[in-house]
Amino acid sequence: MNRACTIGIDLGGTNIKAGLIDPQGLVEHKLSRVSDPQRGPEHVLADLAAMCDDLMRATRRERVDVCGVGIGTPGPLDFARGVILKAANLPGWVNVPVRDRLSALLRLPVMLENDANAAAFGEYWAGAGRDRGDMVMLTLGTGVGGGVIVDGRLLHGHFGNAAELGHMIVEPDGLPCPCGQRGCLEQYSSASGVARRVITAIESGRVSSLQAGLAAGYVPSSRDVSDAALAGDDVCGEIWREACRYLAVACVNIQHAFNPATIVLGGGLAEAGERLLAPIAEEFAHQTWSLAGDQPAIVAASLGYDAGIIGAGGLARNAPSIARTEPRP
Amino acid sequence: MNRACTIGIDLGGTNIKAGLIDPQGLVEHKLSRVSDPQRGPEHVLADLAAMCDDLMRATRRERVDVCGVGIGTPGPLDFARGVILKAANLPGWVNVPVRDRLSALLRLPVMLENDANAAAFGEYWAGAGRDRGDMVMLTLGTGVGGGVIVDGRLLHGHFGNAAELGHMIVEPDGLPCPCGQRGCLEQYSSASGVARRVITAIESGRVSSLQAGLAAGYVPSSRDVSDAALAGDDVCGEIWREACRYLAVACVNIQHAFNPATIVLGGGLAEAGERLLAPIAEEFAHQTWSLAGDQPAIVAASLGYDAGIIGAGGLARNAPSIARTEPRP
Numbered sequence: 001m002n003r004a005c006t007i008g009i010d011l012g013g014t015n016i017k018a019g020l021i022d023p024q025g026l027v028e029h030k031l032s033r034v035s036d037p038q039r040g041p042e043h044v045l046a047d048l049a050a051m052c053d054d055l056m057r058a059t060r061r062e063r064v065d066v067c068g069v070g071i072g073t074p075g076p077l078d079f080a081r082g083v084i085l086k087a088a089n090l091p092g093w094v095n096v097p098v099r100d101r102l103s104a105l106l107r108l109p110v111m112l113e114n115d116a117n118a119a120a121f122g123e124y125w126a127g128a129g130r131d132r133g134d135m136v137m138l139t140l141g142t143g144v145g146g147g148v149i150v151d152g153r154l155l156h157g158h159f160g161n162a163a164e165l166g167h168m169i170v171e172p173d174g175l176p177c178p179c180g181q182r183g184c185l186e187q188y189s190s191a192s193g194v195a196r197r198v199i200t201a202i203e204s205g206r207v208s209s210l211q212a213g214l215a216a217g218y219v220p221s222s223r224d225v226s227d228a229a230l231a232g233d234d235v236c237g238e239i240w241r242e243a244c245r246y247l248a249v250a251c252v253n254i255q256h257a258f259n260p261a262t263i264v265l266g267g268g269l270a271e272a273g274e275r276l277l278a279p280i281a282e283e284f285a286h287q288t289w290s291l292a293g294d295q296p297a298i299v300a301a302s303l304g305y306d307a308g309i310i311g312a313g314g315l316a317r318n319a320p321s322i323a324r325t326e327p328r329p
Numbered sequence: 330m331n332r333a334c335t336i337g338i339d340l341g342g343t344n345i346k347a348g349l350i351d352p353q354g355l356v357e358h359k360l361s362r363v364s365d366p367q368r369g370p371e372h373v374l375a376d377l378a379a380m381c382d383d384l385m386r387a388t389r390r391e392r393v394d395v396c397g398v399g400i401g402t403p404g405p406l407d408f409a410r411g412v413i414l415k416a417a418n419l420p421g422w423v424n425v426p427v428r429d430r431l432s433a434l435l436r437l438p439v440m441l442e443n444d445a446n447a448a449a450f451g452e453y454w455a456g457a458g459r460d461r462g463d464m465v466m467l468t469l470g471t472g473v474g475g476g477v478i479v480d481g482r483l484l485h486g487h488f489g490n491a492a493e494l495g496h497m498i499v500e501p502d503g504l505p506c507p508c509g510q511r512g513c514l515e516q517y518s519s520a521s522g523v524a525r526r527v528i529t530a531i532e533s534g535r536v537s538s539l540q541a542g543l544a545a546g547y548v549p550s551s552r553d554v555s556d557a558a559l560a561g562d563d564v565c566g567e568i569w570r571e572a573c574r575y576l577a578v579a580c581v582n583i584q585h586a587f588n589p590a591t592i593v594l595g596g597g598l599a600e601a602g603e604r605l606l607a608p609i610a611e612e613f614a615h616q617t618w619s620l621a622g623d624q625p626a627i628v629a630a631s632l633g634y635d636a637g638i639i640g641a642g643g644l645a646r647n648a649p650s651i652a653r654t655e656p657r658p
Contacts, residue, residue, distance in 0.1 A: 148586075150486075157463055157587055157588025158462045159590075160588070161621055162586065162588035167585045169499075169581055170501065172575075177618075179619065179620045180620065182616075249498050249501050253582065254586075256490070256496045257497070258486055259487055261487040288509070289496055294487075296487075
């Protein structure tokens with residue numbers, strides 16, 4: 001009997017990804033399908049259960065070989081009860097007891113976690129944070145997501161919203177954020193924030209190599225900004241450097257708050273690799289204190305888009321016993 | 330047999346305070362004496378042991394009635410081994426195994442913690458954070474100290490320097506800090522930072538009601554600044570409001586990092602009470618997001634200068650068993 005593997009699921013507004021994860025955090029097999037969440041929770045939960053069955057079939061596993069299922073989803077969640085309270089990109093999903101419903105369908109223990117936390121746990125367990133100790137992850141995508149691991153466990157906080165590090169204020173009275181604050185990290189250092197700032201600069205009359213494309217209707221990405229910066233575009237260079245500088249300030253604040261061994265940078269912006277890491281390292285060395293040698297390693301994520309399913313699979317290793325879920329109807 | 334009480338010690342560069350702490354966190358009896366640390370660790374450790382004996386005698390306790398001794402000291406420390414690595418205000422104290430030496434002298438379990446953490450634990454256990462859940466404390470004194478309690482335990486981080494919240498950067502490229510950074514919270518919002526900024530403003534030619542005193546050699550305190558601000562002094566009002574504004578920014582960042590139930594403000598600046606709390610509350614409501622109702626309560630500390638000995642006493646309740654300490658010589 002081999003119960004050591006788990007199933008990790010990344011339930012997003014557009015796609016569902018699921019993988020059979022081995023005890024070392026490797027993806028043995030993975031599947032994906034569109035999520036179509038407006039069909040309502042019951043249809044989507046039935047799809048999740050079917051994907052788990054497909055994964056077991058494809059890898060010749062029985063239920064008895066799987067010790068649990070982990071799901072990463074957008075929040076906010078009630079972690080203790082395994083309930084999606086409300087999810088911006090799963091319309092109509094309010095107070096959905098995902099953990100207990102899926103556990104009843106699958107007759108397996110299920111664990112629910114928010115998607116940024118699941119990805120962070122993946123990098124901690126089997127990726128760039130592996131074997132390094134306490135870790136903080138920043139996912140630089142549409143926004144900036146965060147995940148904090150202390151003594152091997154994700155930090156949730158009293159209200160369940162710990163590690164919302166994209167909403168650290170890095171510039172008092174800075175750029176407005178849809179969250180209601182000003183000067184949030186994600187306005188300067190998310191993939192979409194970087195692209196948006198370049199568009200705003202061009203629209204306000206600054207000269208850039210990206211302006212012809214923009215005038216023709218092509219919306220630049222953070223990758224375009226990084227490429228243009230490398231090619232000598234002033235506006236793009238300036239905005240790219242500011243993204244790195246605010247990330248360095250955020251890393252100093254993370255150093256003093258959590259004192260982790262490692263800060264892992266993931267998401268679309270981190271695909272720039274050394275173009276992002278080298279200026280952050282330089283700026284971090286300039287910004288951080290000289291009182292103690294407690295500077296974290298700042299490294300790129302290594303699991304790419306699989307971090308979510310791997311992390312969900314890793315968390316499922318500690319899923320609550322099936323005994324506490326409701327009986328199958 | 331009543332082993333439920335503990336002894337809490339606050340070992341500072343100037344004074345040693347020690348108290349017998351009951352199971353509810355009340356100070357049953359306390360003592361203090363000058364620390365005179367340049368005599369060297371062995372003399373001071375003998376004093377600590379003698380103070381513990383005096384406390385037991387004064388409260389008619391035997392060793393068997395005391396379940397442990399906690400010591401809060403300046404750091405940096407090696408928590409796992411109970412060693413003071415180096416302490417700025419205990420000259421010559423390098424690699425001193427305080428926990429094991431005192432435990433050998435007293436034949437009692439001993440626990441070592443840094444002083445800001447001990448004070449935070451005191452407020453959590455028996456003060457303003459009592460019965461509220463996860464808590465963060467900021468001590469606004471000479472600098473700004475921090476302490477973070479997650480699930481009932483102090484956060485130490487990988488290198489042992491977590492919760493150094495006075496060195497959060499709240500103003501990129503702001504005022505220089507002796508730590509080597511710029512724009513640290515403690516430059517704007519410590520008791521000494523507030524007073525120093527007023528002095529700098531007067532020396533640069535700003536008009537203030539405190540300038541005559543300063544010219545006569547009287548160095549204003551943060552209390553003087555608060556009083557002058559209340560009386561309508563422009564410079565003092567401006568610097569006081571900025572102290573509150575940066576504290577509000579720090580509280581927003583603490584909210585998103587740790588998501589605590591409570592943020593407790595202690596130290597000299599917090600003695601201003603509502604003069605500090607009211608503008609912080611107003612500015613915090615203005616600065617924080619509207620996405621979730623996860624705003625922490627921001628309250629004043631309630632234990633005053635006893636927080637350190639009470640917290641050290643509380644931590645001593647979980648002191649490692651005496652069995653792991655070295656035998657009495």
